[in-house]
Amino acid sequence: MSVRTLSERWIGPGLEGRPRPRAAYALPTLFTAGNVFLGFMSIMQSVQGAQSASPGKMGANPHFQLAAVLIGWAVLLDGLDGRIARLTNTVSEFGREMDSLADVIAFGIAPAVLAFTWGVQLAIGTADPMFRDHLWRVGFFIPFLFLLCGAARLARFNIQKNPVPKNPGRPDRKYFVGLPIPAGASLVAAIVYVSDGAPVPLWPLMLGWLGLLAVLSFLMVSTWRYQSFKDVQLLRPRSWLTFVLGGSLIYLLWTYTAPVLLAITSIYVASGIAVRLGGIVRRRLRRQGPEPEHQLG
Numbered sequence: 001m002s003v004r005t006l007s008e009r010w011i012g013p014g015l016e017g018r019p020r021p022r023a024a025y026a027l028p029t030l031f032t033a034g035n036v037f038l039g040f041m042s043i044m045q046s047v048q049g050a051q052s053a054s055p056g057k058m059g060a061n062p063h064f065q066l067a068a069v070l071i072g073w074a075v076l077l078d079g080l081d082g083r084i085a086r087l088t089n090t091v092s093e094f095g096r097e098m099d100s101l102a103d104v105i106a107f108g109i110a111p112a113v114l115a116f117t118w119g120v121q122l123a124i125g126t127a128d129p130m131f132r133d134h135l136w137r138v139g140f141f142i143p144f145l146f147l148l149c150g151a152a153r154l155a156r157f158n159i160q161k162n163p164v165p166k167n168p169g170r171p172d173r174k175y176f177v178g179l180p181i182p183a184g185a186s187l188v189a190a191i192v193y194v195s196d197g198a199p200v201p202l203w204p205l206m207l208g209w210l211g212l213l214a215v216l217s218f219l220m221v222s223t224w225r226y227q228s229f230k231d232v233q234l235l236r237p238r239s240w241l242t243f244v245l246g247g248s249l250i251y252l253l254w255t256y257t258a259p260v261l262l263a264i265t266s267i268y269v270a271s272g273i274a275v276r277l278g279g280i281v282r283r284r285l286r287r288q289g290p291e292p293e294h295q296l297g
Helices: 006-011 022-052 062-087 093-119 129-159 181-194 203-221 240-255 257-288
Strands: 175-177 225-227
Touching: 022 062, 022 093, 062 093, 062 181, 093 129, 093 181, 093 203, 129 181, 129 203, 181 203, 181 257, 203 257, 225 257, 240 257
Parallel strands: none
Antiparallel strands: 175 225
16 A cells, blocks of 8 residues: 655645646745735834833833744744645745745844844944944944845755755755754844843943854855755654654743743754864864874884
8 A cells, every 4th residue: 555645645646637726835825925924023023122112221122022023933934834835746936936035024134123123223322422333334234244145045045956065964864055044033033032122231242242143144155054854754653752852842942932942043053063163173183194103124
């Protein structure tokens, strides 16, 4: 007895040659449209957070926190629309282009606006007036750089068929070339969420925040290897260990949502750096090698 895939079950027996029903194509498109909506709402919340915050109100800001939450939900929808399209065999050129445009809004513009309004706008006021003008220029440029590198990352992803990272891994696994833009946006949102939306209060902390954004921008346009997890098949049977780990992760996310989300996003971003540095160290050790022993005759 042959086991049919989910896409075959959706199509039905003997209907492989017929076009898919329109509802099947609409399902992943609805998730993509949801991404656009969440990105737009996140931008609006960031603007409202900037309007409600002032030098005398540097505490928790629900608008900034909600903006971060909306980006997090957009990340979840972005992971679902692609998988649903592949499972139902409804991948289309329109869907790919629409998904990229949605990603620019939800993971490019929305986190860039949040990064500026939460981490730059109020902190600049604490700097010396002599340097304030320069800080404004840097504070505008780095979030724009995040957006620009994210858009370039998406464009490169769209035109490359089988990209190979600079440090290729195992041939039986799939990898991203460079940090995916949803991962960069996730780290920005997780940091804002952990802080309860309280804006950055001092300009030295703002410089550290801008430094992190610059690192994320570089990682997105780099050719370093990141695990894609596209080879994980959710419909296949899993071992008891996977069940236990999955249940534990759900409990931790439910109980300690903010720190667990920050830990997950930080570990994923750092994984590409660790793999790259580890590869450089291994290659140098391999070049040096053990020195040959000289025998006396």
